[in-house]
Amino acid sequence: MKAAEAVAKCLKKENITTVFGYPGAAVCAVYEAIEKEGIRHILVRHEQNAGHAANGYARVNNTPAVCIATSGPGATNLLTAIATAYMDSIPVVFITGQVSSDSIGRDVFQEADITGASEPFIKHSFLVKEAASIPKIFKEAFILAGTGRKGPVLIDIPEDIAEEEIDFKYPEKLSIRGYKPTTKGNKLQLKRCAEAIAESERPLICAGGGVLLSGATEELYALSEKISAPIVTTMMGIGSLPTEDERNLGMIGRFGKEEANIAVNKCDLILLIGARVGDRAVKSPTFIEKTTKIIHIDIDPAEIGKNLTADIPVVGDVKNILSALLDVVSERDVPLWTTKKEDNKEKTLAEKLVKRVSERLSDGGIFVSDVGNHLITAANNVSLKKGARFFTSGGMGTMGYALPASIGAYLASGKDTVAFIGDGAFQMSLQELATVKQHNIPVKIIIADNSSLGMVRDYQKAKNLKEFAVSLDGSPDYLKLADAYGIKSALVDEESDIDEMLDNFLSAKEPFIILCRTE
Amino acid sequence: MKHTISVLVENTAGVLSRITGLFSRRGFNIDSLAVGITDNPDISRVTIVADGNEHDVEQLAKQLNKLVDVIKVQSLDQEQLISRELWLVKISCTPDKLSELKNITEVTGAKIIDVTPETVTLEISDWGAKLMNFKALIEPFGILEMVRTGVVAIERGAGGIGRK
Incomplete structure (x- = not known):
């Protein structure tokens, strides 16, 4: 079949039923194929918005969503959407058309080096050089976008390559040599967490976007109950638990709730869970480092120690770690401490x-x-x-x-x-x-x-x-x-x-x- | 403090730009960078010498590890590494000074690889302080042109990157 048809088949294999995009000459073959394959296409009015729409779609399903644009300006219009997905670790596979492979580098009409341009804020990108590699590249792209620390991945397909004939066989399983995310928490570190929790008087949980990305809201709540710790959230962590729940002290940070920030200052142990300690959430990490014992749980080892030094780092998937932690942690049979107070401010x-x-x-x-x-x-x-x-x-x-x-x-x-x-x-x-x-x-x-x-x-x-x-x-x-x-x-x-x-x-x-x- | 980091990477297009892009983006200062293919044609090895504190270097290694094309990152222990850099240096040298230069090459282990009536081109492979010493010795001749490969390094003993 045509390589473009293989693209649509790959999307089907990944259970993609809806894509967002904006067509153009360099990506027409792919469009023809997705239409034939019966994949729903939502035509947006600007490519950037196709990226954001895929972002919203991916956040609901917690699996990669797909966005398609053409070469040159179509592709460069995606940049803000790519960076947006990257910063929030949202799994989106971006597919762009590219000019014919023999024209690349000649500054032909609607040519832009999109793999180069997106490089600083993308998890990974592929420029397809051989049509036969399309199934393998798509499989890799979906694995990369949707596992580990999730994020955007781009596949740039030259127009001529999309027209080539290939044999289609989608790999069922695939291992990527340079990509081995740690998903399970280290047992010794988990034991240290349990000890620190047992020793603490006022433990506090700070839930970030990682809790939602790993689908760990149940585990989060169970942990909060078991160790009798209230929960503050980052902006990305809003919705980890119901707003009106007595355990929820609200959002921390410069624009956050006073009672949430007071809790951060009052606690003697903080469990940062799937939160990257962004500057808007934690303005002065050094203050917390000095006053509080810190457990930092994150899937990305590079986030641990980047903005704040943790006493007990645990690398792995939040859901895995929280369920493992629930097994080793002892119940703290004490009333929930809180900073909640009556909100009497007149609302606008x-x-x-x-x-x-x-x-x-x-x-x-x-x-x-x-x-x-x-x-x-x-x-x-x-x-x-x-x-x-x-x-x-x-x-x-x-x-x-x-x-x-x-x-x-x-x-x-x-x-x-x-x-x-x-x-x-x-x-x-x-x-x-x-x-x-x-x-x-x-x-x-x-x-x-x-x-x-x-x-x-x-x-x-x-x-x-x-x-x-x-x-x-x-x-x-x-x-x-x-x-x-x-x-x-x-x-x-x-x-x-x-x-x-x-x-x-x-x-x-x-x-x-x-x-x-x-x- | 200087740190030497060995990185095994997929030998694919764009991998070097991803690595160098990472350095500038994250504000890491690099003293030298050398790349070459390994015994496995699919894998290249990069040797990076970077200046910075422990925290910076740890972050550098972690960020490198996040690149999908990066297979393995190892920070080499300064005490346990063998490092070499190759220099080619063109200097002014008339035939009457040749014997003096020969004395220098004998002591330093440099080789004369090209001679003209006005110039000599030297080759030397050595490490850090010894290379600086060599430079001091030939500087009086007048250095016309100089090119360095950047440092490559390997672990001393039986161990090594990807081996235990």
Whole structure:
């Protein structure tokens, strides 16, 4: 068969039923093949958003999702999406068309060295040089993206190679010489963890994105119960346990909850689980190093000791390690210590809206936040029940993430999906309203409109700088815009609007936009 | 402190750019880097000499290990390694100074590999301090051109990378 047909067959073998992309000349053969193979294609309106949509899709399933673009600008438009997936360890396989192999290096039309350009922020990439290697490369790509520390992988396929005839045989199993991720925790280290836990008076668990990526929420909760430790989360760890649970002290960090940060300062042992100690989560690692005993559990050995020195490092898959730890750790029969206090602060309309919408999400429902001031509002006010998820671009902080990611999240889950987007970020991805409309994807969109780039504005204010280049004057009337796309919309102006509107909002079988004015 | 790191890598296109990209991206300072194929044509061996503290070098090794093309990384114990670097040096040298130069080559183990009425090209293979010493001896002649391979190193004794 044609190599391009082999590509589609490989995707089938990996149980890929939906792909996101944008066609072009160099990738047409692959498109023809995926159509023949019956794989659903979601045409986005910008390649970057195909990458974010695949990101949302992958986060729901915890297995690699696929995104396709053409050579040159199609491929370079993926870069931000690749970097976004890389920073948050999201498994996405990116497929790009490339100019013919005999033209590579001649600067022909729509040629760009995408394997080179993406190299600093991609787990691995392949430039296909022989058509016959396609099945092996795809198998490797899916293994690399979806195992160990997950992440993006790119396969660049020259146009002429896609047209070559090959014999198709998909490898069932494959070992990659330079890739042997440690998945099981070292027994001795686990024993040391158990000892440290037994000796501690105020153990604290800090759950990062790794807990969700390894599907370890049950084990996390069981450990918290067994050792009587409260849980704080990083931004990527939100949704590891229900928000209102007495064990959940909220998100740590510069924009986190006070009680979560106090807990970090008060504990005498912290179990960092699948968290990479990013600068926004832990501003001064040296302080914690001095005051607290640290257990650091992560699948990536390079994360341990990178930003903070751990007393007891444990490398491996979080789910494996937590179940092994549950076997060796002794029960601490003491009441749960806590820093929780009554929250009496008056909430803004946007904060109330976030809470009310998110607490209605069904099991498996997803709240996707974009990036900006509204992300802080979202992170600190979402109220997630068991099984509900929270997605954002945590590491990269990519504006324009939420709308396309929510498209992917809905298509993977079929569950309530809400995208909460600032007006700045919305204008970076609003072209995807057409994608939403075209495929009738019933995502619910909340635009938090403050007519400015609020986070930058606040930063300027804090630094005593002049307010500059942050006004979003000239923005469209979003309700009219929704109308232009044929999407229903409503304005939420006061609290009484919320409940009335929410009755229909999540259950609507079509997309819906809410506009909410914020500060 | 200087560290010598041996890295076995897949002998594929792009592997060197991945390694050098990693250095600049993560802010590691490299003194020298030498690459060549091993007895197995699928595998190349890279020798890196880097300056930095223990933490930096540990991070460097961990980050290298994350590259899929990297098969094995080993930081060599400074006490337990044999290292060599090859230099080719072109110096000014008229026939009347040739016997003086011959004395130097005899002591240092350098070889004269090309002679013209005005120049001599020397070859030497040695390590660290000895090479610096050689340089000091030939500098008075006037160094016209010089090329170094970068340091290659191997573990002393029966052990080695990928062997126990």
